[in-house]
Amino acid sequence: MSHPRHDLDPIVHTPARFSILALLAAVDRAEFRLVRDTVELSDSALSQHLTTLEKADYVTVRKTQTGRRTTTWIALTRKGRTAFTRHVEILNQIANTDPPAQRAG
Amino acid sequence: MTSPEQARAALAEARRVQERARRSARWFTWFLVATGAVSIAWITAMEAVWPQGRLALAPVWAALFLMAGFWMNRREALPLGAGRSLMAATLTWFALYLVVVGPVTRWQWGTSVPAWTAASAIAALPFFVAAWMRRRA
Known part of the structure; x- marks a missing residue:
């Protein structure tokens, strides 16, 4: 039986x-800025990760204009x-796995 | 390589960021309560206090909706199912006012302020119920 870690995306x-x-799973x-500050990333690092996630079709990024302010959702x-x-x-599954018992020497 | 400890740490981090996100989305419950309260004031004003000014008050309501939309767009996060929840509450409120509560109150009590306050409070129940359901979730 293979270890569940092989199934990780x-x-x-x-x-x-x-x-x-x-x-993002907790909200609509x-x-x-909320994502950047909570995950503690720089603007550019977050943008890079978002590009990867967008290419995988895991997230959508949308810009809206409210008055003079541009908001990125x-x-x-x-x-x-x-x-x-x-x-x-x-x-x-992995967290609930017990580490393999160590063999006595 | 992912050990059980690393997996537990990742899950703990997920809980931390999700709690932060949910905190940022809590405003929506109070937004629903405020919408319900404003709708009570608006219906009472339009039906009992100044019934001849209905046409004048309609653009005020539209402007309030527009401002609420702008304000919502300035929040950091929108909670799960917020759009559906707001839409369902608004449609139920409108149907109650238009079909049930409005005609009955107009027919029985005319322009009585207490009657319209009570009637509009009943019509606003969908907003308060939606807020209560969110608070419990």
Whole structure:
């Protein structure tokens, strides 16, 4: 039987991207600055991760204009939500696995 | 390589960011309550206090909706199912006012302020119920 870690999604597995998806899974949509500040990333690092997630069709990025201010909204897609949920399931499986018993010397 | 400890740490981090996101989206519950309260004031004003000014008050209501939309767009996060929740509450409120509460109150009590306050409070129940359901979730 293979270890559940082999089923982890490599796109989601990166800690920053996992945190981004975790945040987005809790809301309908979140503003760029909230994600940046909560996940503790720079603007450029967050943009790079978002590009990767957007290419995988896991998130959508939408800019809206309110008066003079441009707001960037980030939302999870259905595919992204499924991938994140699956990833969390596997992490839960791993977290509940006991480490292999050490052989007595 | 992902060890059980690393998996637990990742799950704990997910809980932390999700709690932060949910905190940022809590405004929506109070937004629903405020919408319900404003709708009570608006219906009472339009039906009992100044019934001849209905046409003048309609653009005020439209402007309020527009401002609420702008304000919502300035929040950091929109909670899960917020759009659906607001739409369902608004449609139910409108149907109650237009079909049930409005005609009955107009027919039975005319322009009585207490009657319209009570009637508009009943019509606004969908907003308060939606807020209560969000608070419980």
